[in-house]
Amino acid sequence: MSSSTSSSSPSSSEEETDSQSPISMSSSSSSSSSSSEKKETLLFHVELNEVRLLQKALRPLCEIAYFPDGMSLAGKIRDSGHFCISPDGVLIASTTSFPPHLDAYLELPLATLAALRCHKDHVLRLNLRLLEDRIAASTTVNGCDGVSACFSGEKYRHSALLYSLRDKEGIAVHSSEIRICSYPGFLATLDWSDYSYQLSIEMPTETFKQLINSLSLYGFAVRATVTITQIMFRVVNEEVVLRAEAEVYKILRSRSRYPYLLEFGLHQKSAFLNAASLSDRVRLHQLLDLRTVLEVPVKGLGSILFCFKL
Numbered sequence: 270m271s272s273s274t275s276s277s278s279p280s281s282s283e284e285e286t287d288s289q290s291p292i293s294m295s296s297s298s299s300s301s302s303s304s305s306e307k308k309e310t311l312l313f314h315v316e317l318n319e320v321r322l323l324q325k326a327l328r329p330l331c332e333i334a335y336f337p338d339g340m341s342l343a344g345k346i347r348d349s350g351h352f353c354i355s356p357d358g359v360l361i362a363s364t365t366s367f368p369p370h371l372d373a374y375l376e377l378p379l380a381t382l383a384a385l386r387c388h389k390d391h392v393l394r395l396n397l398r399l400l401e402d403r404i405a406a407s408t409t410v411n412g413c414d415g416v417s418a419c420f421s422g423e424k425y426r427h428s429a430l431l432y433s434l435r436d437k438e439g440i441a442v443h444s445s446e447i448r449i450c451s452y453p454g455f456l457a458t459l460d461w462s463d464y465s466y467q468l469s470i471e472m473p474t475e476t477f478k479q480l481i482n483s484l485s486l487y488g489f490a491v492r493a494t495v496t497i498t499q500i501m502f503r504v505v506n507e508e509v510v511l512r513a514e515a516e517v518y519k520i521l522r523s524r525s526r527y528p529y530l531l532e533f534g535l536h537q538k539s540a541f542l543n544a545a546s547l548s549d550r551v552r553l554h555q556l557l558d559l560r561t562v563l564e565v566p567v568k569g570l571g572s573i574l575f576c577f578k579l
Contacts, residue, residue, distance in 0.1 A: 312422040313354045313391055316384035317377065320408055320418045320434070322570050325547055326375050327401040329540040329573060330363040333373040334397060350397030352420075352430065355390040358382065358571075359420075363397055369534050370578045377571040383417055391422060393430060394450040400432075407434055407443040416442070427452065466562075468495065468529050468555040469522035476517050477551040478542060483509055485535045493531040493553075504535075521552070533561040533577040544573040 317323065334350060353360040359377040364370065379385060404418065411434055421431040429446035436442050472480075480502065484491055487507040494501045500518065502509045511517050523529075531553060535541075544565040545551055554562040556576075563575040 310423050310425065311386065312424055313387040313420075314384065315354060315359055315382060315387075315420045316417050316435070317381065317570075318383050318417045319381075319570050320404065320416055322547070322567065323418060324401060324404045324408065326544070326567055326570055326573055327361070327397060327404070329544040330361060330373045330375055331397050331401055332540040332543065333363045333365055333371060333537055333575075350395050350400070352393040352395055352400075353390065354385075354387050354393075354420075354422075356385070356387050358385070361397070365537070369536060371534070371537055372576040372578070373540070374574045374576070375571065376574065381569060381571050391452075393422070393452060395430060395447060396450070400447055403432060403445065403447055407432075407445070411442045465556055466522055466554045467524040467557055468531075468553075469520070470495070470500070470518055470553045471521050471550055472511075472518040472553075474545045474549050474551055476511070477545055480509060480511075481535055481538055481541060485538050489535045491531075491533050491535060493533075495529040495531065496527050529555055530559075531555055531561045532579075533563065537575070541575065544575075547573070 330350065351360075351362040353362065356379075358379045359382070361375040361377070363373045365372075408416070415437045417435050419431075419433045419435060421433075423431065426446075428449055430449055432443075432445055432447050433441045434443040484502060484504045484507065488504040490504065492503050494503075498513050500511045502511075513520075533553075541563065547567045547570075548565045550566065552564040552566070554564060556562060558579075560579055561577045563577075565573040567573060
């Protein structure tokens with residue numbers, strides 16, 4: 270029929286072609302414009318592949334934010350979580366609701382992310398338990414194999430963090446919003462550079478677990494004296510000594526004179542053990558300001574860090 274129409278009415282064919290051309294161009298232009306507008310409205314976009322590992326790494330941070338037993342708000346979690354996005358990566362932070370105060374961080378560096386679009390720092394305050402539960406629920410339904418998690422923020426939707434799961438083809442298999450409590454705009458964090466640590470010690474996870482399980486039987490406040498030949502951990506009058514000759518630990522960095530004194534608490538032992546279960550090694554650092562940092566490097570994801578306040 271098209272051939273017949275073309276031969277019988279050439280002018281009609283030309284008119285038909287001309288009338289379709291602007292429509293085609295308009296559609297293409299509209300699609301391009303829509304895509305461009307969508308990019309312009311995005312404040313940031315983060316994508317990572319280790320979805321199940323992310324959920325497990327959030328668990329210790331959630332534990333840190335809980336009110337303890339014996340308090341009127343026992344079992345409740347504060348809206349104290351912070352989701353920080355920068356051109357260098359993502360930092361999720363939590364803090365204890367009670368003394369002794371402890372800050373916990375989940376660091377997701379740029380190298381571990383599948384994609385990151387962000388031109389400046391953004392700090393969001395949200396409920397970490399809600400974030401963990403949303404990831405757990407969506408992965409239970411859709412599975413984790415070949416799925417990536419995406420987090421996005423839009424200029425005109427300040428009250429929500431957009432969360433989605435995508436399959437290998439990039440098709441969204443889940444999409445929802447997570448309520449944001451506020452945009453603080455700034456979060457004081459640690460300096461993660463090597464220059465911020467004056468001492469760094471690494472030990473196998475099993476050694477660390479045995480150590481804190483043993484020490485926690487006697488108390489919570491740990492004082493560790495580090496010399497060239499050994500580390501003596503003391504809680505009240507109980508002492509546990511790790512000797513360098515036994516090769517159960519190694520000194521990664523030492524910038525000043527021995528001995529060093531590391532002080533940290535075991536009130537959040539469950540969070541430490543849950544974090545340690547995600548790695549084969551644990552590190553103890555001392556910052557230049559003498560605070561102690563417990564680091565659990567998680568392969569393929571980043572690091573979980575606990576900073577003990579003086």
